[in-house]
Amino acid sequence: MTDSTSARVRAASAKRRRLTAAAAEVVHRQGAERTTIADIARAADVPVGNVYYYFKTKDELVAAALDEHARHLGELTERLERLPDPRDRLKGLVEAWVGQRDVAARYGCPTGTLAAELDKRDEGGLDAEAGKVIRLLLDWVEQQFRELGLPEPDGLALTLVGAYQGMSLLANALRDPGIMTREGARLLAWIDSLEA
Amino acid sequence: MTDSTSARVRAASAKRRRLTAAAAEVVHRQGAERTTIADIARAADVPVGNVYYYFKTKDELVAAALDEHARHLGELTERLERLPDPRDRLKGLVEAWVGQRDVAARYGCPTGTLAAELDKRDEGGLDAEAGKVIRLLLDWVEQQFRELGLPEPDGLALTLVGAYQGMSLLANALRDPGIMTREGARLLAWIDSLEA
Amino acid sequence: MTDSTSARVRAASAKRRRLTAAAAEVVHRQGAERTTIADIARAADVPVGNVYYYFKTKDELVAAALDEHARHLGELTERLERLPDPRDRLKGLVEAWVGQRDVAARYGCPTGTLAAELDKRDEGGLDAEAGKVIRLLLDWVEQQFRELGLPEPDGLALTLVGAYQGMSLLANALRDPGIMTREGARLLAWIDSLEA
Amino acid sequence: MTDSTSARVRAASAKRRRLTAAAAEVVHRQGAERTTIADIARAADVPVGNVYYYFKTKDELVAAALDEHARHLGELTERLERLPDPRDRLKGLVEAWVGQRDVAARYGCPTGTLAAELDKRDEGGLDAEAGKVIRLLLDWVEQQFRELGLPEPDGLALTLVGAYQGMSLLANALRDPGIMTREGARLLAWIDSLEA
DNA sequence: GATGAATGAGCTTTCATTCAT
DNA sequence: GATGAATGAAAGCTCATTCAT
Numbered sequence: 001m002t003d004s005t006s007a008r009v010r011a012a013s014a015k016r017r018r019l020t021a022a023a024a025e026v027v028h029r030q031g032a033e034r035t036t037i038a039d040i041a042r043a044a045d046v047p048v049g050n051v052y053y054y055f056k057t058k059d060e061l062v063a064a065a066l067d068e069h070a071r072h073l074g075e076l077t078e079r080l081e082r083l084p085d086p087r088d089r090l091k092g093l094v095e096a097w098v099g100q101r102d103v104a105a106r107y108g109c110p111t112g113t114l115a116a117e118l119d120k121r122d123e124g125g126l127d128a129e130a131g132k133v134i135r136l137l138l139d140w141v142e143q144q145f146r147e148l149g150l151p152e153p154d155g156l157a158l159t160l161v162g163a164y165q166g167m168s169l170l171a172n173a174l175r176d177p178g179i180m181t182r183e184g185a186r187l188l189a190w191i192d193s194l195e196a
Numbered sequence: 197m198t199d200s201t202s203a204r205v206r207a208a209s210a211k212r213r214r215l216t217a218a219a220a221e222v223v224h225r226q227g228a229e230r231t232t233i234a235d236i237a238r239a240a241d242v243p244v245g246n247v248y249y250y251f252k253t254k255d256e257l258v259a260a261a262l263d264e265h266a267r268h269l270g271e272l273t274e275r276l277e278r279l280p281d282p283r284d285r286l287k288g289l290v291e292a293w294v295g296q297r298d299v300a301a302r303y304g305c306p307t308g309t310l311a312a313e314l315d316k317r318d319e320g321g322l323d324a325e326a327g328k329v330i331r332l333l334l335d336w337v338e339q340q341f342r343e344l345g346l347p348e349p350d351g352l353a354l355t356l357v358g359a360y361q362g363m364s365l366l367a368n369a370l371r372d373p374g375i376m377t378r379e380g381a382r383l384l385a386w387i388d389s390l391e392a
Numbered sequence: 393m394t395d396s397t398s399a400r401v402r403a404a405s406a407k408r409r410r411l412t413a414a415a416a417e418v419v420h421r422q423g424a425e426r427t428t429i430a431d432i433a434r435a436a437d438v439p440v441g442n443v444y445y446y447f448k449t450k451d452e453l454v455a456a457a458l459d460e461h462a463r464h465l466g467e468l469t470e471r472l473e474r475l476p477d478p479r480d481r482l483k484g485l486v487e488a489w490v491g492q493r494d495v496a497a498r499y500g501c502p503t504g505t506l507a508a509e510l511d512k513r514d515e516g517g518l519d520a521e522a523g524k525v526i527r528l529l530l531d532w533v534e535q536q537f538r539e540l541g542l543p544e545p546d547g548l549a550l551t552l553v554g555a556y557q558g559m560s561l562l563a564n565a566l567r568d569p570g571i572m573t574r575e576g577a578r579l580l581a582w583i584d585s586l587e588a
Numbered sequence: 589m590t591d592s593t594s595a596r597v598r599a600a601s602a603k604r605r606r607l608t609a610a611a612a613e614v615v616h617r618q619g620a621e622r623t624t625i626a627d628i629a630r631a632a633d634v635p636v637g638n639v640y641y642y643f644k645t646k647d648e649l650v651a652a653a654l655d656e657h658a659r660h661l662g663e664l665t666e667r668l669e670r671l672p673d674p675r676d677r678l679k680g681l682v683e684a685w686v687g688q689r690d691v692a693a694r695y696g697c698p699t700g701t702l703a704a705e706l707d708k709r710d711e712g713g714l715d716a717e718a719g720k721v722i723r724l725l726l727d728w729v730e731q732q733f734r735e736l737g738l739p740e741p742d743g744l745a746l747t748l749v750g751a752y753q754g755m756s757l758l759a760n761a762l763r764d765p766g767i768m769t770r771e772g773a774r775l776l777a778w779i780d781s782l783e784a
Numbered sequence: 785g786a787t788g789a790a791t792g793a794g795c796t797t798t799c800a801t802t803c804a805t
Numbered sequence: 806g807a808t809g810a811a812t813g814a815a816a817g818c819t820c821a822t823t824c825a826t
Contacts, residue, residue: 558754
């Protein structure tokens with residue numbers, strides 16, 4: 001493989017990455033249904049006709065957007081795992097959520113709103129994909145609760161992640177980032193209050 | 197003549213009501229964006245062209261669907277208010293949510309998912325409408341907490357309604373009605389545990 | 393025929409007259425194509441469904457609008473014929489045109505613009521109708537020139553009416569009523585300058 | 589590659605030009621309102637959906653038709669300007685009008701009828717566009733009168749162009765090309781008669 | 785006759801996807 | 806691989822006309 005070939009491959013991958021990132025962002029802002037391929041192509045600065053070399057259908061692009069959100073989640077949990085105390089990790093998670101309050105108040109939780117939208121579909125199997133990303137988050141949270149030795153770590157995970165989805169939705173529907181702050185504080189106190 | 201006239205009027209209103217009900221249901225199942233006027237017309241057994249006699253635009257139909265959900269909510273709270281104890285009212289509300297667990301697991305909370313979808317829009321003002329319906333619920337819940345003499349009833353309302361939205365979203369994303377049951381039980385216990 | 397019957401007939405005719413007048417005005421302002429039956433019905437304060445008792449088709453309404461303009465023209469020429477001198481009649485005609493300068497600058501000559509619009513059609517025969525109304529005007533003008541003993545009265549009529557149509561169109565296209573005033577003055581001088 | 593590229597570009601532009609020419613012609617014949625996008629697409633031999641690649645809305649196509657007429661006018665005046673005597677230029681203009689007598693008798697002056705139609709609109713700003721094209725003609729005519737050293741060249745221009753619009757409308761309404769010939773002859777004599 | 789409601793054909797526009805080079 | 810252009814299947818909406826009472 002010559003230099004120019006690998007350069008080409010690298011450039012191609014760069015385009016794919018740009019399209020993925022653009023899809024994640026634009027779909028978060030506009031929703032999957034209202035987002036056109038042209039929207040994403042424009043945001044990624046890729047010619048429309050070229051998109052189809054990287055993604056065979058629009059659904060694949062939406063799936064890529066989901067993957068991108070999963071990747072972001074992975075980066076976040078990886079960072080949090082450097083903290084020795086699982087309790088601190090969970091609190092760090094909540095703080096990360098609150099840190100995104102303005103985006104949440106404007107567009108909701110990227111994964112949650114996308115899951116809600118995709119669940120309205122019957123075909124394509126994309127609905128299941130969205131569930132998987134949320135499951136990733138649930139599993140990680142559950143693991144932290146388990147390491148804390150708390151009973152029913154799965155139930156606690158549902159409660160915490162559910163609270164996050166709920167407060168994001170309310171903040172979004174009421175356009176009020178303050179809801180994220182307030183509920184975030186409550187969740188931090190709640191985490192602190194849990195005892196084995 | 198009077199009879200047939202009022203029959204006509206009744207029939208006409210009946211059609212409008214049929215369209216509203218159909219819109220509420222189909223939009224809940226498919227989402228506003230994926231729902232076509234023809235879908236709603238078919239569900240209401242009304243010719244497509246005739247829909248526009250009752251609703252000037254698709255957005256008006258979506259707004260009618262929202263109103264319908266607000267009406268349902270009104271009926272529910274009215275029924276609950278017959279209970280003398282505000283605590284019982286709130287518990288009745290949670291039980292109603294759990295009673296809808298299968299629908300929630302399949303399509304999410306009607307108002308919540310619609311709010312999330314409409315909030316992706318910039319124009320039309322429908323996004324604000326969805327927020328208002330959620331506000332109705334929040335206000336009613338807050339009022340119950342206030343009557344119980346609890347501090348920060350608005351914060352408690354956010355927590356309860358947020359939990360509902362969150363558990364609906366998770367149940368929907370994971371297609372698991374059990375989540376509604378489990379979290380519902382937790383909320384009932386939480387309500388019981390609150391003291392002035 | 394009882395009183396109530398004739399009252400009904402009178403009322404019905406009144407409706408027909410109202411519809412005709414409304415058609416003439418609304419069509420002049422919006423053009424035949426952009427005018428809906430509902431527009432005319434609203435302007436005439438007649439229920440839409442009722443229009444069809446007086447006019448079987450939209451084209452009949454447009455034809456009625458044309459007749460209305462012909463009637464207006466008839467009233468004008470009748471008034472002018474009270475003047476003993478044909479030259480004064482022609483000058484009175486020009487003055488009437490100039491008197492309508494604001495309407496002309498906004499919507500053009502009612503008959504001329506309607507004729508231009510209807511002439512784009514192949515079917516229905518309405519195009520010929522519009523020509524007839526213009527012919528009425530031409531004939532009357534020609535008759536005045538003839539009474540003045542001028543040669544080629546038909547050619548003079550074409551020149552005068554053509555000038556009117558042209559200045560109306562320019563005034564309309566440039567939205568400048570001053571054109572009506574200026575060209576009107578020129579036509580008055582021209583009429584005065586003609587000698588047998 | 590360069591050849592085929594430029595061929596592609598040329599072909600693409602050719603399509604746009606074909607659409608523009610078709611729009612100019614079909615709109616002249618049928619009027620803007622009665623002309624459908626499908627009509628123009630068919631005349632240009634372009635699939636309907638593809639039209640929107642070149643023109644975002646129907647109004648843009650109508651504007652293109654107007655531009656086309658302005659272009660035709662520009663070509664004509666450019667040709668006339670090769671004549672040294674402004675008087676000959678004006679007479680050449682009148683002769684060009686008379687040369688179009690059959691088209692005028694069938695469909696009227698392209699710019700005049702379009703202006704009359706578009707002036708019935710309130711929105712879109714297309715009405716002003718039509719006025720601009722007529723202004724171009726007025727300005728050119730005025731310039732010729734000015735070069736002849738005649739007083740009030742702007743008024744003379746209004747008279748000449750107004751006469752053209754008027755005779756076109758009458759020829760059209762009465763379906764008589766002879767009107768163009770007759771009035772054309774009169775205008776030629778009039779131009780000859782003017783002295784500084 | 786009178787009237788609100790019904791009907792369906794037709795129009796503009798959008799957009800995912802495919803094609804030709 | 807890259808790209809502008811092409812394609813056609815919807816979708817929302819309008820409106821002349823007809824219907825039922």
